[in-house]
Amino acid sequence: MATPEEFFAIDMRVGTVTAAEPFPEARKPAIKLTIDFGSELGAKRSSAQLTMHYTPESLIGRQVVAAVNLGTRRIAGFTSEVLVLGGMPAPDNVILLHVDAPVPNGTRIG
Helix, strand or coil: CCCHHHHHCCCEEEEEEEEEEECCCCCCCCEEEEEECHHHHCEEEEEECCCCCCCHHHHCCCEEEEECCCCCEEECCEEECCEECEEEEECCEEEECCCCCCCCCCCECC
8 A cells, every 4th residue: 555645756747759669679578668758857768568559650759658756677678767657457458548638748647
């Protein structure tokens, strides 16, 4: 059980995917993403297991929601800096969270 303070310590932001490519080196099918979080945070990279519903090409220009302050993680030699968020009806089935209307990159989720 998380306390409200622990939950609100997670910094969730909206960013726009500017680059995406297959990540064949990952153990589980994944896509490498570069996401623009605006002038305050800049561009961050992520490895996301999104291959069931998305292609790299379909992600370019899409706004996504990510946790940006969880630290980095090395995945098959790639540094993942943020955790992209999505609904998971099953472990390998990720549906991305997104905003209903465009917002500036770096917009906080609250």
